Amino acid sequence: MTFWDDVAKTANDAANYTVKKANEITTLAKLRYKLHIAETKLECTYEGIGRLYYSAVMDGDDTMEAISDLMTDITEINAEITGLKEQIAELKNKQICPKCGAFIPESSFYCNNCGTKIDG
Numbered sequence: 023m024t025f026w027d028d029v030a031k032t033a034n035d036a037a038n039y040t041v042k043k044a045n046e047i048t049t050l051a052k053l054r055y056k057l058h059i060a061e062t063k064l065e066c067t068y069e070g071i072g073r074l075y076y077s078a079v080m081d082g083d084d085t086m087e088a089i090s091d092l093m094t095d096i097t098e099i100n101a102e103i104t105g106l107k108e109q110i111a112e113l114k115n116k117q118i119c120p121k122c123g124a125f126i127p128e129s130s131f132y133c134n135n136c137g138t139k140i141d142g
């Protein structure tokens with residue numbers, strides 16, 4: 023390998039690492055955004071149930087089926103929120119290999135992707 027090939031390879035590795043790291047940060051940001059949306063949806067759904075219940079009691083409207091549908095939605099949204107929180111926790115408990123940019127467990131002393139020794 024010539025000197026310039028080496029320089030090109032190093033630059034390429036650094037670029038790949040930066041892209042990978044950026045992708046992983048983006049993934050975390052996307053998950054947080056999705057969580058925020060799901061939590062907002064949950065609040066709106068609870069509010070919707072409240073309005074439907076109010077009109078059932080105050081105006082005698084038959085809203086039980088609509089309420090029941092929204093309750094099913096709440097169960098689904100809660101499951102989605104739990105899943106998103108688990109994914110976020112999983113990403114946060116990992117460190118990023120300084121050489122290859124892989125997500126590896128916090129307690130690792132060596133990267134399980136490229137074998138680089140991890141300091142501290």
Ligand SMILES: [Zn+2]
Pocket residue numbers: 119120121122123124133134135136137138
């Ligand atoms: Zn690595």
